[in-house]
Amino acid sequence: MSLNLFWLQCGGCGGDTWSLFNASSPNVVDFLEAQDINVLWHPSLSVQSHEEHRETIRRVTEGRERLDVLCVEGSVIRGPGGTGMYDDFDGSPKKDLVYALAAQAKHIVAVGTCASFGGIGADGEIEATGLQFHKHEPGGFLGEDFVSGGGRPVINIPGCPCHCDVIIGTLSAIAQGTPPELGDYNMPLEWFGVMVHQGCTRNEYHEYRVEEKRMGEKGCLFFYLGCHGPLVHGVCNKLLWNGRSSKTRVGVPCFGCTRPDFPQLYPFFETRNIEGIPLELPEGMDRAHYMAYKGMAAAAAPARLKKRKTRI
């Protein structure tokens, strides 16, 4: 029996959709075929007329058509003043459609940081929120106690955008009848049990505290340039992007885009610090030990690193 999937775009940029199209193994076409997924709706794939689209929605919301998986991309927009009319569908707020579809779905996946936590606009006039979290706070649009038809909370796969392999992996697990095990913020451990820092080719520079104050160099970006690699969970340096590289590998600081508070309200490209030591330390680290360790590491740094001779 094929799996019915409905992909709803809300307050987003379409980036998660285009990330999905980056997938190579399998690519999006092979994936849909391999898992026998019937796409009830995807705004970039569907060819239904508006009337057919409306009818599909009616069939689903009235329980006449099975909804196995609901993917939501983009935040739920509630502004202005809670009306939701900054994002409407057929004259009604789209948030109402989110609610009606969520009520029927067996599994719900929040694809990307906006759908998971609110993301872009969570602090602004559009009153954006995530499906079941508002930034770090449980609740969001559907409420803390919400469970989908399959008895589970919304599966959050954040990232701006979410990595294509995480989208395909999550949906594949659901299709196989073995939904992924969830950790903090209801994120699958499989992909969010790893730090962005792990696998960064600048790791050795980080180990010996060879830290860059300016861009365009080979060293670590954590101390001064605002890199969140050791602070946040994500697969960027494990699975790589477009099968090739990652931000931190080429010298772009990790902006922590999988984190519930992305985009942070303090400036990017700089590290907040206390006496030269970053305010936020790698998860689970205490300041005294960290300072001692970093002091020794810097003293022990090999010349090839200090001279930036080591290629990355």
Next chain:
Amino acid sequence: MSARKKVVVPLNRVEGDLKVHLEYDGNKIYDAFSAGTMYRGFENIMKERGPLDGLVITPRICGICTTSHLYAAAKALDMISQAVVPDNATRVRNITLIAEQLQNDVRHHTMQFMVDATNPVYENAPFYEEAIERYTPIRGSSIVSAIQSTKRVLEIVSILGGQWPHSSFMVPGGVVSVPGANDIMQCKYVLRRFKSWYEKQILGCTCEEWNQVQSARDLEDWLESSPSRYSSDLGFYLRFGREAGLDRLGKGTENFISYGFLDMPRKTGVKSLGSTGYYFPAGFVSSGMVRQVNQHEIKEDISHSWFTNDETELHPYEGVTIPYATGSEGRRYSWAKAPRYDGHPAETGPLAQMMALQHPLFTDMVNQSAPSVFSRQLARIVRPALTISVMDQWLDEIAETDEPFFTPYNDIKNGQGHGMVEAPRGSLGHWVIIEDGRIKRYQVISPTTWNASPRDANGQLGPWERALAGTAIKNPNAPIEVDHIVRSFDPCLVCTVHCADLRWEV
């Protein structure tokens, strides 16, 4: 006089949500009002943020032209910090911008525009069976092929910039990455593979052969000159376009704007196609005359938009974005502002680029039969034939030089600057004011804001409103002409930063 009827036509397969309100007079569109249906408030999100935050936040305006926003944001900061951008950084920026454009042009054509050829209204047309085979969503042969090739060409952005979509590798003073010789070689391999795919699948001939097509007459001859051309995606487009009468649809305002595509490095073997500092020249084209673009002439009018401000027409340095959701009222009907150049609405995108360039083929087509869906979409799908080779040349130049990719810039405390680039859909500008090390004002005018603009204080319609008004519709119950016209502009409603919708049908 037949009864006037008001209908609403929502469109999918555009980036974001779009509705077009039409007034019919019998079988003719008497009037058109274009409205997106989402407001995301980016300009207000930017306020009070750190000076470099535009590099991180604005790419998130759009998931398909993310690199273009990054480029615009970086150029605005270059100006504010008076940074000197080394040639190699300009090359990397351009190469990634072209890679993004290649994927966009192919994806838009195959996955968005051509899917309309499979619409049941055409079931008796001679091309219908072929359209179904090629463009059925998810399964069509051209679509599957395009999905494969477009994701591969984006590897270039990842090699040079870390990831696509949404990286922030361009910074004031250049780019952060220092690609090695093998990185450049890998980019060349990726590009080579894309080029051979594009020539085989899309063109049915080499880019060089296509670029010999210089007139409408040449185009006729080109199609019939070989089986591979006849049966390529381009060949099919020409056959379909003729059959569907695309050359008689969607004239628009006949004004065009292009900010200039691809900043020329100071030293390069690439020859500019025009005379300005760009590969594709900048220009505002009206009544067939090309004028230099001066950003002072750009104003945004909000007389019909849902924003509140005392002045109705402001330069983006003065622009403010205060949403004012009054519901149904007589005049305001869109959250898109109305950008005007020297008071004129203007179309932007690949056709505008070709007009600013005075490309012989497109100038000839437009002179013969006015701008149309046919020439607008053709410009998009053949544009890669003009950009692939310069991309390759710039890759070679990077490999041959040992120049830096970044020069340190001055601290950004106060100042104003703008970044103007050509995104896949046309002219994109960011206007930024920074005070005391924080963003005070950030105004974005995206290509779709030009194209989807509502009326202005003088009652002038926006480009695609104008393209729709007066169109004869074969079947009012299935106005496929509307789809063709609007989609030929490659609408990106997520970019049209101020967007929502007014329900006004009676």
